[in-house]
Structures are given as structure tokens and as C-alpha cells.
Amino acid sequence: MNKLSYGLLSLLSTEPMTGYDLTLKINLFWRSTHSAIYPLLSELEEEGIIELTLIKQNGKPDKKLYHLTKKGEELLYQWVTSETSDAVVRDEMTLKLYCLKCMNMDAADKLLGELETKYKRKVEKYRNAIDKLKSRSEEYSEDIPPSLFGAYILTQKALNEALLGQKWCEWVRDLYAKKDISFLTEDFN
Amino acid sequence: MNKLSYGLLSLLSTEPMTGYDLTLKINLFWRSTHSAIYPLLSELEEEGIIELTLIKQNGKPDKKLYHLTKKGEELLYQWVTSETSDAVVRDEMTLKLYCLKCMNMDAADKLLGELETKYKRKVEKYRNAIDKLKSRSEEYSEDIPPSLFGAYILTQKALNEALLGQKWCEWVRDLYAKKDISFLTEDFN
DNA sequence: TATGACATGTAACATGTTACATGATTCT
């Protein structure tokens, strides 16, 4: 049981899903690919942690709709209540930003522009996702129903962070602009 | 040249460092361990991207103080101006939070408490780091000097995010409290 | 007519983590 396995169980705790669905959904919160997920699903099934229902389709391969077993639910509970390890973050952009000081203005401008574009796209993406969640809620004439609670709070978190990122970019631009002259002199020493 | 290699070059662009120093410093922005870093440094040195100065010590192993070569600086510039890949984020806490809805109140409370503690520690850590950077700046009677610019803006970013995280936790607690009854009924159906 | 979504899987390779290995000095 590695962390990705528990992630799959987490998603399956809301509703039965296929490997394909899981691949798409988990990527909102956890970087992975189908090549890592399909083999794990097979293992989890062999160990009786999840079960599958075959759904025949024409043209496409048969769907394997997975759901948690009792054993899977128990495992999930144990994991949720155990110690949580630190986040693994590997962001190439961060490493590049560290070098802002040794870049000329064009390069620095380009990099910050790239980052701002990324944040802008994220803001759109997460706003859309929240709108979608809210419209799904209205169908049941409630506010966010329990089954969507996790997705809702995490999407809101991601949106907060993207908005904060945008502000940070502006702050850095201002700082950088003030330092113009000292940077240039460093460049030629 | 993988991303970690470029990360090492980024850090070395500020000042010469040993593998030991690099391991500590890069972990502020990029998860890694010395076991991954030492072999990479050897490779980079073989390819003439970095060079080392041996510093003899008694008791401890000799220090290998690495610095960028001309070739290394050129590589660094090329990388910084090339396309940046998306961040890899794997946060176990996020996966657990997704399941908040299927947890009883005690478990949910414990998890949020754990997260709040983590954010609190981060806030302290990054505030200290910023204070230290500022005091180092005053020695040179400037504001943040160019060589510390990258570390300064990235630490500020990390601090912003930790503070935001704290607020988010409060928001989630409120939301969760409002939903108390519906959650409990779900628990027993 | 070409791209993308749907849907599953394997294989080769790259990367990351943990444990092992050594050893002096300083702090508790």
C-alpha cells in the first residue's frame, strides 16, 4: 500500500469509478498517470480491497467499474487516522525563480509572464470547477452535499492559492523594478 | 540533466557550496536527499559543468566545495529561458482531506488539528528565515541584496501560503460544523 | 482527414527513498 493506493481508495469512497476516471480525478490533487494506476488497481483487487463490475461496451474496451469492499473501507479509515507525511513538492518554476537575480530583464520578464499565465489559467479552471460543483448541489436543493464536500474544499484551496500567486507575482515585479540598476551593474561585473 | 541537476546549478549560482549545504538548502524549495545529490554532483563535475575545491578538515571527511564553470553558467541560462514544466505535487494530507466527509467528527477534528499545527510551524520557520535574511542585508546597509533576492521572494511566497492555509483551515472548520447533523445521519445509514 | 476523448494495458528506463557505512565533535 503506497500513498497513491490510498488516494485511489479516497476517490472510490465517494462513488464507483473506472481507472480512466480515477486517472483524471486524482490529477486535480496528486500527480500521476494511467500507467501507474492500472497495475495498482489490479493489485488492490487481488487483495480484496476493491472489487470490480464489468460493463460491456461496443468499440471501446470493457469498463471496469471499481468500488470499495468492507476491507477497503477499514483500510481507508486506518490510514486517515494515522500520521500524515510531509508533502512532496517539486516545482521547476521555483528553482528558476531562485535565479531571477542572475537573469537579465528580458528573461526575468518572460519568466514572470509565464508564471502569471499559469496562475490565470488555474484561476479560471478552479472557478469553473466550483461553479460546476455548486450547480450540481442545486439539483438536490441543498448547499454542497457531503459527497462533494472534499472536492469542494480542496478546489477552493487551490483557487485561493492561485489568486495568492497572482498577487505575489505583482509584488515581485514591483520589487524587481526597484532594483533595476543594482541588477544591471551586477550583470557587468 | 534532470530537473534536480538544474536546481543544484541554481543554488550554486549564488555561492560555492558543498553537497551537504546543497542538500539542506534545496529542501526549502525542492524535496530531495543527499543520496540523490552526491552522485549527480559527481556527474556534473565529470562533464565540466561544475568544478570542486578540496578543503581539508580533521576528523570529518574533506569538504568538496563546488562552483559553476562557464559551461555551467551557459547551461543554467538556457534552462531558465526554456519552457517550464508543471509542478509535481504529492501531498498525502490533500488525499485525506478529500475523505473528510466520510470521517467521524473526532477523526476530522484530529486531521484538521494536525494540518493547523503544520501550518503554524511553517509560519514560524519562514518568519525566522525572513528575519535572518533581513539581518544579513543590514550588515551591508542595503535592503535585500541581489544574491539573496531569490531566497527572499521564495521564502515570502512560502510564508504567504502557510498563512493562507491557516485561514483555510478555519473556513473548513466552520463549514464542517454547520454540516454536523447531515454528516452524522450519513454515518448511520 | 486529423485530432482528441474514451478505455485498458505492458515494458523499458529514469528517478527517488531507505538503509547501510564511517567517524569526529558538540550539545543535552
Add this chain to the structure above:
DNA sequence: AGAATCATGTAACATGTTACATGTCATA
């Protein structure tokens, strides 16, 4: 006396990424 810091390295194992493999349907 024992743990933490400094300082480097290797080996075994776990995990992640990319490319290969197949095939239909809908959209641009």
C-alpha cells in the same frame, strides 16, 4: 552516555515517466 551536526558515499529497492500497443466514435 546518547543524540545531533557535520560530511561523504554506495546498494537495494520502490516508484514514476515515457513510449509502445490497440481500436472506436465524435468533433473540427
